[in-house]
Amino acid sequence: MLxxxxxxxxxxxxxxxxAQHIDVVTVTAEKTLAELGFDSLDxxxxxxxxxxxxxxxxxxxxxxxYTTVGRIIEGVTMLLERKTAAPADT
Amino acid sequence: xRRVGITGIGVVSALGTGREAFxxxxxxxxxxxxxxxxxxxxxxxxxxxxxxxxFDPLAYFDRKTAEQLDRSxxxxxxAAAEALADSGVTYExxxxxxxxxxxxxxxxxxxxxxxxxxxxxxxRFDPITIVRVxxxxxxxxxxxxxxxxxxxxxxxxxxxxxxxxIGQAFWMVRLGLVDVAxxxxxxxxxxxxxxxxxxxxxxxxxxxxxxxxxxxRGTILGEGAAILALENLERAAARxxxxxxELAGFGMSADADHFTMPSVDGPVRAMRxxxxxxxxxxxxxxxxxxxxxxxxxxxxxxxxxxxxxxxNPPPASSTxxxxxxxxxxxxxxxxxxxxxxxxxxxxxxxANFTAPDPGCDLDVIPNQPRAFQVEAxxxxxxxxxxxxxxxxxxx
Numbered sequence: 139m140l141x142x143x144x145x146x147x148x149x150x151x152x153x154x155x156x157a158q159h160i161d162v163v164t165v166t167a168e169k170t171l172a173e174l175g176f177d178s179l180d181x182x183x184x185x186x187x188x189x190x191x192x193x194x195x196x197x198x199x200x201x202x203x204y205t206t207v208g209r210i211i212e213g214v215t216m217l218l219e220r221k222t223a224a225p226a227d228t
Numbered sequence: 229x230r231r232v233g234i235t236g237i238g239v240v241s242a243l244g245t246g247r248e249a250f251x252x253x254x255x256x257x258x259x260x261x262x263x264x265x266x267x268x269x270x271x272x273x274x275x276x277x278x279x280x281x282x283f284d285p286l287a288y289f290d291r292k293t294a295e296q297l298d299r300s301x302x303x304x305x306x307a308a309a310e311a312l313a314d315s316g317v318t319y320e321x322x323x324x325x326x327x328x329x330x331x332x333x334x335x336x337x338x339x340x341x342x343x344x345x346x347x348x349x350x351x352r353f354d355p356i357t358i359v360r361v362x363x364x365x366x367x368x369x370x371x372x373x374x375x376x377x378x379x380x381x382x383x384x385x386x387x388x389x390x391x392x393x394i395g396q397a398f399w400m401v402r403l404g405l406v407d408v409a410x411x412x413x414x415x416x417x418x419x420x421x422x423x424x425x426x427x428x429x430x431x432x433x434x435x436x437x438x439x440x441x442x443x444x445r446g447t448i449l450g451e452g453a454a455i456l457a458l459e460n461l462e463r464a465a466a467r468x469x470x471x472x473x474e475l476a477g478f479g480m481s482a483d484a485d486h487f488t489m490p491s492v493d494g495p496v497r498a499m500r501x502x503x504x505x506x507x508x509x510x511x512x513x514x515x516x517x518x519x520x521x522x523x524x525x526x527x528x529x530x531x532x533x534x535x536x537x538x539x540n541p542p543p544a545s546s547t548x549x550x551x552x553x554x555x556x557x558x559x560x561x562x563x564x565x566x567x568x569x570x571x572x573x574x575x576x577x578x579a580n581f582t583a584p585d586p587g588c589d590l591d592v593i594p595n596q597p598r599a600f601q602v603e604a605x606x607x608x609x610x611x612x613x614x615x616x617x618x619x620x621x622x623x
Contacts, residue, residue, distance in 0.1 A: 159291050182355035189352055 146192075146218060147211045153191045154207060157184045167208035174207075188214060194221060232401045233464045233471040234567045234621075236315025236457030238307035238412075241551045241561055242278035242450050247310060250454075250551070250561075251568050254576035255597055259550045261436050261448050261580075266418040274423050274432050278450030278552020280416075296356050297369060298334030303453035303557075304366035304414035305373065311410060312374060315457035316469065319408040321377040326370045327397040328382045328455075329389025329413030331556030332422065333363035339419040366414050366453075378406045384556065386611035387519070388480075389413050390454070391559030395478035395617055397458055407460050412560035414453035423449070429488070431523045437553070438580040439520035439546035440527045440588040447521040450552020454560035456567070473570040476604070476622040477506025483614030490526050490610060495519075495533035498616035499606065503537075506620040508604050510538050513620070515575050515605040517566045518592075520546020521553055530610065531588040543600075545593040549579035559609040563619055566607045570623050573601040 144152075147167075155162035158175055165174065171181055185201045188194070188210070194217045196204075204210045239246060242260030243253035253260060264277040280303065285294040288306045297305065308326070337360035344350040359365060364382035371380040379400060383393045390413025397411030426432050426449060433446035464471055479501025483494035503510055519530055527546075534541050547565045554561060569575050574597050581594035605621045 179355065179359075186352060186355055 146215050149191060150188070150211045150214055151207065153187050154184060157187050165207055167206070167211065169207050170205055192218060194218065229402050230404055231461035232398050232475045233459050233461040234456050234473050234475055235317060235459045235464050235469045235471055236311040237472060237564050237567060238310030238314065238455045239452070239561065239564055240280055240283055240303040240307050241452035241454070241554070242280055243551055245280070245283050245306070247314065247564070250564065251572070253550055254547060254565055254568070255574055257550070257577040257579045257595055257597055259436065259579045261552055264418070267420050267423055269420055272423060273427050273434070274449070275434065276436060276448050277418055278448055278554070279418060280451050296359060298337040298360045298365060299416035300330060300334055300336070300414045300453070301365045301369055303416060303451070304328060304455065305369050307412060307414070307453040307455040308370040308374065308410050311455040311457045315459065317408050317457055317459055321375045323378060323407045324376040325379040325397055325400050325406045325409040326367050326376050327379070327393040327409060327411045328366045328370070329384070329391070329393035329556045329559060330363045330366060330382050331384060331386045331389050331415055332417050334361040334365060335419045335422055336416050337361050339421050370410055374410070376410070385615040385617070386613055387553070387555055387558055388609040388611035388615050388617040389556035389559065391563065391607065391609035391617035391619060392480065394456060394560065394563055394619060395480065398475045398478055401458050401460055407463055409458040410455050411458055412453065412455035413557040415555045415557040416451045417449060417555055418451055433522060436580045437522040437549050438582060439518065439522040439549050439578050440531065440585060440590060440592040441581045442583040442585040444522050444524065444527065446523050447548065447553045450554040451557070452551065452554045452561060453557050454564040456560065456563060472567040474622045475619065476508060477502045477620035478618070479503070479505055480617045483616070485614055487614070488612055490529040491614065492529055492533045492536065494614055494616045495530060495608065495610050496536050498618040499533065499537045499608065502606065502618035502620045506622070508620055508622065512604045513538070513606050514542045515569060515602045516542055516544035517562045517605065517607040518544045518546045519608040519610045520548055520578065522546070522548065526610070528587045530608065531590050534590060541590055543575060543591045543593050543598065545576055545578040547576050559607070559617065562607045562609070566605050566621055570602055570605055570621055573599060575600050575602065
């Protein structure tokens with residue numbers, strides 16, 4: 139198997155697919171979480187899984203804007219950039 | 229007041245998954261107690277348990293649902309589905325109830341969370357954790373799965389939980405509050421924290437559970453669930469339903485004495501209250517499924533209590549010798565055993581029995597099942613905290 143570094147988008151998609159036990163090919167940028175079968179509790183579990191996967195803290199107000207796969211990828215990307223720019227105090 | 233029949237039974241226990249596996253073992257006097265495998269800790273003194281060994285959650289739930297449910301709720305969900313299918317009953321959603329008993333809640337999920345919290349210093353938890361650990365999750369899941377919109381809740385009274393739950397559901401059907409009720413109990417308490425806590429009480433046997441027997445050394449913890457489908461008997465007869473037994477009476481009492489020391493008075497009052505509720509005389513009872521934990525104190529006290537209620541005590545066996553002491557599920561497993569005994573004309577024995585204890589002067593049906601058609605029977609549950617509950621059944 140060819141091992142390639144996964145992009146953030148691919149990691150988000152695979153986290154979504156894993157959380158919902160669905161095929162990753164169905165997880166496309168324009169899809170809403172509702173279209174992928176997420177209810178409100180599933181959505182909360184996804185936020186938790188994303189925080190675990192990327193070791194980030196997703197603030198409540200930002201989590202509320204995570205309605206489509208594309209917006210989640212944008213949000214996570216932004217948080218990752220912010221994390222790289224301002225490393226945690228030692 | 230309406231009469232109430234048991235038209236469906238579902239069981240998950242150390243004797244196997246499903247009602248027939250359960251009954252088969254009881255009818256052979258075969259114990260499900262064995263080496264504890266769920267928890268590995270080198271210095272654990274508890275080495276024996278009545279574990280559920282053949283349960284595959286994915287046979288009952290899709291992967292996502294299985295993840296959301298604690299082991300105890302998985303057991304209850306499987307037992308409820310079996311009971312409903314067995315009964316074949318249909319109902320208007322608001323005319324059905326689900327009452328479950330559970331002593332300690334979702335311990336498997338809870339202890340794993342605490343391990344992560346305290347041992348690993350984790351700060352983030354799966355948002356489903358609350359749902360996994362809440363003790364009422366079984367009643368909630370069953371109501372959602374089977375569209376039951378009437379009364380639904382969970383009763384916690386330690387080892388009497390399921391008997392209290394069945395008793396309350398029985399009264400609801402009898403009063404006409406609902407037509408149908410799913411009632412029983414569930415427990416999955418085989419976690420390191422629970423075992424350590426039980427170890428400290430020094431009531432767990434190092435060998436096996438031999439209730440009422442000379443040389444008994446304590447009880448054996450178990451896990452599992454049983455759910456009964458209770459139904460207005462007239463309605464059941466009208467649809468030609470098979471009725472395992474009639475649930476005829478329920479009695480309860482509190483010792484108001486001590487957290488762990490059993491009393492004679494409390495159980496006597498519970499048994500008498502159940503007989504009175506059933507309007508059945510003590511002489512008509514010809515089988516008792518005893519609480520019979522296998523501890524020195526319980527068995528001696530229960531034998532005295534039975535002798536006080538019954539001038540000539542009927543045979544009284546403890547099926548805990550086979551399915552173990554599954555705490556909040558025990559009363560339901562034993563109600564299922566009693567209903568099946570009435571229906572099939574066979575009394576399950578007290579397994580692992582070695583020799584009579586003069587302090588427990590009862591016919592405990594030692595080791596060998598007994599073919600006998602009982603007309604009326606009783607099932608006892610006496611909990612830590614002094615909470616007693618007794619059910620009376622009639623053929």
